[in-house]
Amino acid sequence: MSTNLRLGVMGCANIAWRSMLPALRKAEGWRLAAVASRTPDKAQRFADAFGAEAVVGYEHLLERDDIDAIYMPLPTGLHREWVAKALGARKHLLVEKSFAEDDSVTRELLAQAQAAGVCVIENYLFVHHAQTQAIREVIQEGAIGDLLLLRTTFSFPPLSSDNFRYQRELGGGALLDAGGYTAMLCQEFLGKPDIQRCDAHRDHEPCQFPPGRSAEGDAEPSFRRGRLGQGEEVRRMKSELKVLSSWLEWDPKTGVDLAGATTLRNSLGVVAQCYFGFHSYYQCLAEFLGTRGKLSTGRIFTAPPDLTPSLVLDRQSGREERTLPADNQYRNMWRHFRDCILAGDYEPGYQAIELQADLLTRIRTYAHGG
Numbered sequence: 001m002s003t004n005l006r007l008g009v010m011g012c013a014n015i016a017w018r019s020m021l022p023a024l025r026k027a028e029g030w031r032l033a034a035v036a037s038r039t040p041d042k043a044q045r046f047a048d049a050f051g052a053e054a055v056v057g058y059e060h061l062l063e064r065d066d067i068d069a070i071y072m073p074l075p076t077g078l079h080r081e082w083v084a085k086a087l088g089a090r091k092h093l094l095v096e097k098s099f100a101e102d103d104s105v106t107r108e109l110l111a112q113a114q115a116a117g118v119c120v121i122e123n124y125l126f127v128h129h130a131q132t133q134a135i136r137e138v139i140q141e142g143a144i145g146d147l148l149l150l151r152t153t154f155s156f157p158p159l160s161s162d163n164f165r166y167q168r169e170l171g172g173g174a175l176l177d178a179g180g181y182t183a184m185l186c187q188e189f190l191g192k193p194d195i196q197r198c199d200a201h202r203d204h205e206p207c208q209f210p211p212g213r214s215a216e217g218d219a220e221p222s223f224r225r226g227r228l229g230q231g232e233e234v235r236r237m238k239s240e241l242k243v244l245s246s247w248l249e250w251d252p253k254t255g256v257d258l259a260g261a262t263t264l265r266n267s268l269g270v271v272a273q274c275y276f277g278f279h280s281y282y283q284c285l286a287e288f289l290g291t292r293g294k295l296s297t298g299r300i301f302t303a304p305p306d307l308t309p310s311l312v313l314d315r316q317s318g319r320e321e322r323t324l325p326a327d328n329q330y331r332n333m334w335r336h337f338r339d340c341i342l343a344g345d346y347e348p349g350y351q352a353i354e355l356q357a358d359l360l361t362r363i364r365t366y367a368h369g370g
């Protein structure tokens, strides 16, 4: 492997053009080798803009031996096929959320990744924004007392009717899209076991959370080994978050869920309420209510690189607003992905994906009455 990791992009997606590829230029240790599209014009436009070779057809990208890693911004419904093929070609993978349509496909693919010995990361960017770490620190300082409730909303106005998010066979629907962010936020603050992250480029230590409460019954996820396919051993991790209620607004016309709401609880009794959807006024909120105060932010998931996010702290003594420095979560993700590949320990990435798939699947199952 050369010092610069060589990247191939599978699918000339909007998110790649708008955010991920501009940020790649700001991250050290990467070289964009090739961009692949189903159509020659699109591949060429991306190749010209970002300085790479244009490839027509995703399979030709995987045939190349000058590529170490793939960034895959394809719709979720195509991941089963293309993640499996990329793993077959032993490429490290940064995969757009949601990783797969359900937990069983996820586990199949992770078993394959484990066998191939490659790094796989799901692209939840806000986890790598300094704002998320700052929120942890404020709560850890005891500024709001003990955490009781996390409320989060990620929803936006209707998209163009040909958007893949309205197509069932492409893995559309609000749960796998906006809902995934709200669930991941809950995992980050209420639910996950102690997953080690490659945070070498950050100044902060990963912190324990929430403070001031017993960790009894909290840290260990339910974990057992199972068998899949031809005797292959796979992990079976379950997020420690319980689904107390869940509702999905199913649209008979498109066959996808257009919105949803869920209530979750961890073993410490901390509750989360999430709303997500495709037909509201734009919202991107997180609010942390504690015994002595409330912390909120209006741009938790999508802070652009030039935004200076602000945290609002309400307490008996009054309101305080803290403006945080701007941060580039896209660049941070490229650094994180590289660190993880070079560290050679791929378990944390697999675990984060598996826990998230487990939670999303249980939210859907509950909503369907299961």
Ligand SMILES: NC(=O)c1ccc[n+]([C@@H]2O[C@H](COP(=O)([O-])OP(=O)(O)OC[C@H]3O[C@@H](n4cnc5c(N)ncnc54)[C@H](OP(=O)(O)O)[C@@H]3O)[C@@H](O)[C@H]2O)c1
Pocket (backbone or CB within 6 Å): 010, 011, 012, 013, 014, 015, 016, 036, 037, 038, 039, 042, 043, 073, 074, 075, 076, 078, 096, 097, 098, 123, 124, 125, 164, 170, 177
């Ligand atoms: N992490 C984040 O913050 C974030 C933000 C937005 C979106 N996303 C995720 O990124 C992915 C792409 O989202 P986007 O909004 O950028 O979508 P998009 O512009 O529609 O891109 C999807 C790409 O997938 C490829 N594709 C292959 N088969 C397709 C099909 N049958 N229908 C549609 N596209 C097909 C297309 O590439 P070619 O035409 O070049 O082959 C297309 O450009 C999704 O998984 C989404 O959830 C993540």
